[in-house]
Amino acid sequence: MKKTKRTENLYKGIERAKEYSLPDAVKLLKEKSTVKFTESFDCAIRLGVDPRHADQMIRGTVSLPHGTGKSVSVLVVAKGAKAEEALAAGADYAGYDDYLAKIKEGWADVDVIIATPDVMADLGKLGKILGPKGLMPNPKSGTVTMDVANAVKEVKAGKIEFRVEKTGIIHTSLGKLSFDDSHLVENAHAFLQTIMRLKPSSAKGQYVKSLYFSSTMGPGIKVSRDEAMTFAK
Numbered sequence: 684m685k686k687t688k689r690t691e692n693l694y695k696g697i698e699r700a701k702e703y704s705l706p707d708a709v710k711l712l713k714e715k716s717t718v719k720f721t722e723s724f725d726c727a728i729r730l731g732v733d734p735r736h737a738d739q740m741i742r743g744t745v746s747l748p749h750g751t752g753k754s755v756s757v758l759v760v761a762k763g764a765k766a767e768e769a770l771a772a773g774a775d776y777a778g779y780d781d782y783l784a785k786i787k788e789g790w791a792d793v794d795v796i797i798a799t800p801d802v803m804a805d806l807g808k809l810g811k812i813l814g815p816k817g818l819m820p821n822p823k824s825g826t827v828t829m830d831v832a833n834a835v836k837e838v839k840a841g842k843i844e845f846r847v848e849k850t851g852i853i854h855t856s857l858g859k860l861s862f863d864d865s866h867l868v869e870n871a872h873a874f875l876q877t878i879m880r881l882k883p884s885s886a887k888g889q890y891v892k893s894l895y896f897s898s899t900m901g902p903g904i905k906v907s908r909d910e911a912m913t914f915a916k
C-alpha cells in the first residue's frame with residue numbers, strides 16, 4: 684500500500700523495529716498527537732495462546748488506578764430493593780420488567796449491563812441481542828452479582844473488561860492521552876500485571892509475543908516485552 688503523507692509524518696523519528704520503553708512510548712504518542720480531540724491510549728498485546736481451547740481463553744477485568752477518562756453508562760437489571768441500591772450507587776438505569784421489554788425491542792444504549800443472579804434466566808433469553816454487542820453480564824467479569832452497588836462503583840471508577848480474540852490478540856483502551864505520563868504508565872502496568880496473572884498453565888513457549896501501544900489516530904509503537912515480563916510469577 685502507498686504510504687500517505689500523514690502516515691509518513693506520524694512515523695517520522697520512530698524506529699518501527701525498535702522496542703521502546705513504556706514511558707518513551709507514551710512521550711512519543713503525545714508528541715505525535717495533532718488532532719483536535721482527546722485521543723484514547725490503546726494497547727494491543729499478542730499472546731502465545733490458542734483461544735480455541737477453553738483453558739487458554741484469556742478474559743478478565745482490571746480496575747485501572749486512574750480510570751478510563753470516559754463516562755460509562757450502566758444498566759442494572761435487578762428487582763425491587765436491588766434496583767434501588769444500584770441507583771443509589773450511581774447506576775444510570777435500574778429495573779427489571781421495563782428494561783427486559785426495552786432490550787427485547789432493541790434498546791441497548793448503555794456501555795455495561797450488571798445483573799443479579801436471579802434475573803439471568805430471563806436476561807439470558809436476550810443473548811442474541813446483547814451477545815453481539817458485548818453486553819451480556821458474566822460472573823467472570825463481575826457483572827453477575829448480588830453486590831450491585833460495589834459492581835456499579837467499580838465500573839464507574841474505571842474497571843474494564845477484556846477478552847482475547849481468535850488470533851491471540853487482546854485490544855483494549857487504557858485511558859486518555861491527556862492523562863499524566865505516569866498515570867498512563869500505571870494504568871498499563873495494572874493491565875499487564877493482570878494479563879501475566881492469567882497465564883494458563885497449558886500455554887507453552889513464549890506467552891507474550893508482542894506488545895504495542897497507540898493512540899486513536901496515532902502510530903503503533905512497539906514496546907519491550909520486559910514491561911509485561913516484570914509481572915511474571
